[in-house]
């Protein structure tokens with residue numbers, strides 16, 4: 001078994017709690033003294049840095065959310081002076097101001113440490129060639145994966161996203177063994193490789209590990225990517241506000257994402273009562289950065305929905321495990337009063353081999369009733385089937401969706417390649433009710 005940082009990844013629970021307490025004490029005082037926002041919020045809540053002694057005292061601190069970061073755009077949340085800031089990133093908000101994150105040298109070091117721990121847990125070593133097909137730029141995916149893979153000593157191939165034909169040529173010619181990108185772009189790459197008559201995956205493509213994250217993805221998607229690319233596909237999780245990719249990652253047991261809790265302290269709360277919920281119970285994920293200097297966050301509400309499990313994993317790590325994220329509370333669709341996550345639709349489609357795995361949901365309201373349309377691509381070989389057979393596939397999909405979601409969609413079978421592919425985070429929904 002290899003670890004990047006055995007001490008931190010496998011630390012006993014009490015020792016970890018003591019370390020977290022010590023780091024929390026520091027970060028609370030540090031932010032109170034340097035950032036007006038924290039001082040004001042803590043004063044309003046009647047908490048002083050002296051009240052924070054152990055990690056359990058974290059519940060005394062107020063929560064913060066995306067709006068707070070937006071309100072203090074661009075530099076109001078920075079805790080380090082500008083001459084110590086060595087990097088900015090920004091989150092991909094579609095409306096309004098982006099959220100800017102700032103990093104000191106030590107922050108970049110901790111961030112790449114997190115990614116290096118993930119890569120090592122996936123079995124990646126300095127002998128690997130890591131192709132980074134996450135976008136480079138303000139998005140944290142590209143540079144985050146790049147710095148982590150460099151730290152491990154991999155030969156890094158920084159292709160960024162897009163230009164798929166060239167990506168595949170370089171993947172083949174330089175013998176990439178690790179692919180880092182969103183699962184939806186990995187599916188597109190896999191389809192493009194399948195369509196290239198000159199490439200045989202077993203003979204020409206050396207990939208063995210996939211490092212996939214930045215969007216929710218299902219076990220069905222994992223299986224499809226593993227089968228198509230002849231790899232093991234691992235989840236990597238992270239967010240700009242906390243650092244970027246590598247806040248946590250799966251291990252070879254693939255039974256949860258280990259969160260590097262010496263750096264990023266996770267809590268799960270009920271999003272309505274804001275009370276902590278017990279382990280194994282689903283709620284909203286909240287993070288406190290325990291070592292960040294540039295732009296720390298304290299009790300930041302991510303909106304991501306998941307649950308935590310503690311205890312030593314079969315891999316030997318004790319770092320708390322997070323279940324796969326089903327979606328964000330703000331991605332949840334309410335259709336005719338029923339809660340639906342796009343990932344539930346994906347899970348059903350991925351379970352049927354007749355489909356390519358690409359889908360698109362359109363919602364509208366006609367005569368005050370929600371309409372729910374799902375476009376889904378049928379693989380080419382089934383298009384030659386009789387109408388009767390295609391209708392049979394469609395009604396099986398319909399029945400499976402009704403049983404999982406509890407509501408009936410209108411399904412539209414479309415040709416392979418007709419749904420727009422994504423190079424980064426996939427867009428699976430158009431909600432015309434909001435327009």
Ligand code: DLL
Pocket residue numbers: 091092134140141212213214215216217235236237238239240241244245246302304325327328
């Ligand atoms: O997506 C950072 C990242 C890059 C993670 C590359 C993994 C790989 P943001 O653009 O700020 O940062 O988006 C963060 O994406 O709150 C989740 O909703 C979602 N997300 C990230 N990783 C996963 C994952 C990057 N593994 C938001 N599974 C987060 C599900 C994920 N959702």
